[in-house]
Amino acid sequence: MANLKNTEKKTKAQAMGMHTEVLTGRTQQKFFNPDEAENFYYFGTYDVDFNKRTDLDVKDMTAAEANKKIDGLMSEGYGTIVIKNPQGKHSLGVGILNKLNLIFEGSLGYFGMGSCDGPTVRINGRVGWSCAENLMAGKVVIEKNAGSCFGAAIRGGDLICKGSVGARTGIDMKGGTIIIGGDAGAFTGFMMQRGRIIILGDVGINLGDSMYDGTIFVGGEIGSYGSDAVDAELTKSDQDWLKRKLKVAEIGENFDVSKMKKIVAGKKLWNYDNLEPTEKKGAI
Amino acid sequence: MCGIAGLIHRGKSSKVGFELQGMLQALKHRGEDSTGYALYGDTEGKNFIMRIKVGENVGEGSSSVAEDVSVYDERKKIVESYLAEMGAKIVKEERTLPYSLRYEVEYDKKDLLEFSQKIESIPGVEILSMGKSLEVIKDLGNAKMVCDRYNLDKVVGTHAIGHARMATESGVDIKSAHPFWGYPFSDVSVVHNGQLTNYWNNRRALENKGMRFMSECDSELIAVYIAQRMREGATLEEGMKESLSGLDGVFTYFVATKDSLGMAKDTMAAKPLVLYESDDLVAMGSEEIAIRSILPQEIDTYDPFDGEVKVWQI
Numbered sequence: 001m002a003n004l005k006n007t008e009k010k011t012k013a014q015a016m017g018m019h020t021e022v023l024t025g026r027t028q029q030k031f032f033n034p035d036e037a038e039n040f041y042y043f044g045t046y047d048v049d050f051n052k053r054t055d056l057d058v059k060d061m062t063a064a065e066a067n068k069k070i071d072g073l074m075s076e077g078y079g080t081i082v083i084k085n086p087q088g089k090h091s092l093g094v095g096i097l098n099k100l101n102l103i104f105e106g107s108l109g110y111f112g113m114g115s116c117d118g119p120t121v122r123i124n125g126r127v128g129w130s131c132a133e134n135l136m137a138g139k140v141v142i143e144k145n146a147g148s149c150f151g152a153a154i155r156g157g158d159l160i161c162k163g164s165v166g167a168r169t170g171i172d173m174k175g176g177t178i179i180i181g182g183d184a185g186a187f188t189g190f191m192m193q194r195g196r197i198i199i200l201g202d203v204g205i206n207l208g209d210s211m212y213d214g215t216i217f218v219g220g221e222i223g224s225y226g227s228d229a230v231d232a233e234l235t236k237s238d239q240d241w242l243k244r245k246l247k248v249a250e251i252g253e254n255f256d257v258s259k260m261k262k263i264v265a266g267k268k269l270w271n272y273d274n275l276e277p278t279e280k281k282g283a284i
Numbered sequence: 285m286c287g288i289a290g291l292i293h294r295g296k297s298s299k300v301g302f303e304l305q306g307m308l309q310a311l312k313h314r315g316e317d318s319t320g321y322a323l324y325g326d327t328e329g330k331n332f333i334m335r336i337k338v339g340e341n342v343g344e345g346s347s348s349v350a351e352d353v354s355v356y357d358e359r360k361k362i363v364e365s366y367l368a369e370m371g372a373k374i375v376k377e378e379r380t381l382p383y384s385l386r387y388e389v390e391y392d393k394k395d396l397l398e399f400s401q402k403i404e405s406i407p408g409v410e411i412l413s414m415g416k417s418l419e420v421i422k423d424l425g426n427a428k429m430v431c432d433r434y435n436l437d438k439v440v441g442t443h444a445i446g447h448a449r450m451a452t453e454s455g456v457d458i459k460s461a462h463p464f465w466g467y468p469f470s471d472v473s474v475v476h477n478g479q480l481t482n483y484w485n486n487r488r489a490l491e492n493k494g495m496r497f498m499s500e501c502d503s504e505l506i507a508v509y510i511a512q513r514m515r516e517g518a519t520l521e522e523g524m525k526e527s528l529s530g531l532d533g534v535f536t537y538f539v540a541t542k543d544s545l546g547m548a549k550d551t552m553a554a555k556p557l558v559l560y561e562s563d564d565l566v567a568m569g570s571e572e573i574a575i576r577s578i579l580p581q582e583i584d585t586y587d588p589f590d591g592e593v594k595v596w597q598i
Contacts, residue, residue, distance in 0.1 A: 087580060088572035106582050109572050126585050128572055129556055145586040148553060166587040167553035186553050186590040204590055205551070 044071075045098050048079035059085035063092055074098055088128070093121065110147070113140050116157075129166070132159050135176060141249075148185065151178045154195065160249045167204065170197045173214065181251045187226065189216045189263075198242065198260075200252045208263050216263040217242060219255060230266040238262060285450045286477045287311030288462075288557075289569035290538045291578070292443035292545040292596050296564065297326050301431065301439030306577035307569055308427035308446045314570060315450025317345065318461035319430045320422030322473035322540055325441035327417050331375055331388045332470070335412040336363065336403070339383035340457050341424045347455035355408065356382050362406050370399055380434050383458075386419070397468040401496070410459060410498050415471030417441070417542050422461040442598045443545050445538045447475040454501040464507035467496060469514060471542035476503035477570055478535030478555045486531070506537050521595045524548045528591055538568070546595035553590035560585045566596050 054073060058066040066083070070093065073081055080101040086092055090109035093102060093116070100119040104112075107125030117136035126144040135154040141162070148166030151159040156176040164182030171190045179198045186204035189197050192214045202220035209226025216229075217238070242257040289307035291300065301323055308319055327333065338359040340348035360379075367374060367389060376388035393399065400411055413420035419439075423430045427448060431437055447462035454460040466472025480486075480502040487497055487505060495508045509530060513523030520539060524546055534554035539546045547568060549557055559568045560575050560583055567575045572585055588594065 088576045090571075090573070107572060107585070125582060126572070128558065144584060147556065147558070147587045164586065167590055183589070185587075186551070204553075 046074045047077065048074055048098065048100060049077050050079035050099075050101050052078045053080035053082070054078050055082045055084055057084040058089065058092070059087065063089050063094075066092055067094060070096070070102070074100060086125070090128070093119075107144070116140075126163070127161075132157075135159060145182070150180075151176070154178070158245075158249065160251060162251055164201065170195070173197075177245060179245065179249050179251060183220065186223065189214070189229070190226070192216075198245065200255055208265070210269060211265045212269075213265050213267075217257075218261045218263065219252075219257075219259070222261065222263075225263070228266045228269045229263050232262045232264040234258070234260060234262045285314045286462075287314030287448040287570040287574070288446070288475045288477045288536065288538060289448075289567075289574045290443070290445035290475070290540070290545055290547070291565065291567040292540075292598060294564050294566070294596070294598055297440050297442055299437065299439070300324070300441040300444040301436035303578045304444045304446045305427050305431040305437060307567070307574040308448050310573045310577045311448045311570055312426045315448050316426035317451040317456045318422060318424045318449045318458070319427045319447065320420065320449070320462045320475070321430070321436055321444060321446045322413070322418060322420050322463040322475070323436065323439050323441055323444045324417045324471070324540065324542065325419060325439050329416045330390075332372075332391050332414055332416060333419055334387045334389060334414050335419050335421065336385050336387070337383050337410050337412060337458055338363070338385060339408055340459070341381075341383065343424060345456055346424055347451075348457045351408075353382055359406055359409050360385065363403060363409060366402050366406070370402060372399070381423075384423070384434075394470075395468070396470060397494075400468045404496070404498075411465065411467070412458075413465045413473065414468075415542065418465075418471040418473055418540075420463050420465055420473055422447075422458055422463065424456065424458070424461075442543075443540060445473060445475050445540050445545065447477075453479065454499060459499045460501040462501075462503055464501075464504045466507045466511040466514075466539070467498075469511050471540075472507070472511060472514070473540050474503070474507035474510065474537060476506050476535055476537040478533060478537070478550070480505055480531055480533040480535065482532040502533075503537075506531065506535070506539075510539055520544060520546055521593060524593045524595070528593070536570070543598050544595055546593065547588065548593045549588050549590060551591040553587075557588055558585050559588055559594075 082103045086104050086106040088107050088109045091111045094114040096119045097117045102119050102121045104123040108127045110128040111130050112127050114133040119138045121140040123142045127146045129147040130149040132140045133152045135157045137156045139158045141160045145163035146161040146165040150165045150169040153172040154176045155174045158177050160179045162181040165184050167185035169184050169188045170178050173192045173195045175195045177196045183201035184199045184203045187206045188203050189208040191210045193212045194214045197216045200219040205223035206226035208229030239257045246252045338356045342348050342350040372389045372391040378386040421434045462475045463473040483502040510523045535550045536555040536557045556570050558572045
């Protein structure tokens with residue numbers, strides 16, 4: 001178990017602006033211990049073969065029917081599933097707690113790929129509001145644009161949108177990485193607690209408003225900073241990580257990361273436990 | 285919650301009644317207390333088309349008080365006498381339902397304020413729309429029910445906006461249903477998804493300037509606000525841009541005129557909108573499934589950003 005009070009032994013991630021807080025009191029954090037892996041088990045997960053591939057046409061199915069069908073195919077060992085005709089339906093691909101190669105040939109509506117843990121997903125279209133909400137692990141790639149609340153409250157994994165996204169991207173995120181190839185709307189990183197957001201294009205007003213922690217990298221113009229969002233120095237280690245991440249994400253490989261802006265929490269708002277009421281007012 | 289949808293064909297006409305019905309029906313889960321259509325049909329552009337109601341739908345789910353049907357006939361007679369008095373000649377008359385009337389009238393004056401005030405001085409009478417191509421049809425129920433009731437699927441035109449309503453701020457009745465006519469401007473209509481928080485302040489200010497409100501629905505404010513700005517000389521787009529700071533709250537709304545369609549999104553981008561734009565068609569709705577009802581093939585869509593205003597011409 002990591003000792004977060006020991007700030008002298010900062011990891012590389014901490015040096016880059018992550019996990020800099022010293023957790024005390026009621027706040028707790030646990031890290032996955034590989035030695036205990038055999039004790040971790042998700043009910044309803046399956047052994048799948050990525051070479052076993054099938055198509056699923058969901059044109060005449062409801063979202064619930066389609067999701068049950070995906071679950072059924074995984075139980076039969078299919079590791080690669082291609083979804084045809086999603087046609088903007090809501091809540092497709094939610095709750096997949098499995099390794100799976102999932103490809104959508106079309107666009108999703110609201111809440112697509114919500115509460116997933118593990119799948120690798122490619123969406124050859126656009127997604128509506130709240131795509132990949134609560135993502136725990138895995139990778140979701142969107143080839144076109146995304147709606148608002150993209151990656152709301154994600155805890156891990158990589159969420160990549162090659163186009164532009166709406167407002168409140170990464171709201172309340174607690175980990176993982178969100179990468180945007182185009183522009184992002186207002187309130188990006190609103191109340192984010194951990195994790196990283198990379199935006200290659202411009203971003204709207206109130207960037208990082210009330211963020212607790214985490215890091216936002218912006219390549220273009222910033223509409224305005226939100227409350228308690230401040231600039232930080234872009235280190236060499238940041239640049240290396242950005243290059244690597246953009247390469248793996250197959251997005252902006254030739255982007256000049258050295259000119260990106262780095263935004264972090266000023267931390268005048270977040271630790272209310274240690275502030276007197278009058279101090280809280282001053283911070284706001 | 286509510287859902288809104290709109291489309292504009294550029295350079296051609298289409299069955300906009302049928303298309304909008306499909307879009308709004310796809311959004312019925314966002315509210316089906318009432319549904320409204322503002323259809324811009326192909327007309328000769330010579331006569332005014334006036335859609336009025338002389339009573340409310342008091343069917344299941346309505347919050348209106350039932351009236352004796354005979355009062356509808358009495359109100360209709362007074363409407364027709366007032367029309368004659370003002371020199372408006374009835375060319376055609378349709379009565380789809382006991383409380384719903386459609387008149388085609390010859391009227392040569394441009395200012396509709398006096399005309400509208402006279403007609404609406406009759407208790408229980410409201411002009412739903414007045415224009416040379418606009419027709420506002422709204423009633424209780426979902427999009428399919430209203431479309432079937434008023435035979436809208438055959439209406440051919442260039443553009444249309446509509447609204448599927450979940451009543452939250454005011455009653456379940458026709459007067460609170462969208463779209464709202466941009467009184468007293470010919471061919472102006474508005475639909476809105478959201479809540480306005482400075483409704484009463486704005487309403488009092490606009491009433492002092494002589495503008496009229498028929499309901500207590502906050503969305504009506506947008507129609508009146510835009511109409512007032514246009515009355516003061518602003519263009520539609522200028523009025524819409526001013527509304528971003530003049531109206532407080534969360535909103536996405538559409539405004540349509542005889543030859544244009546516009547959208548505006550508040551500065552917090554709190555209400556959804558998905559947009560599809562091509563050279564010959566612009567379609568937009570609260571959710572992508574609305575657009576998919578008329579364009580099932582793979583298309584490129586996007587969410588407009590916060591504080592964005594766009595206007596398209598036919």
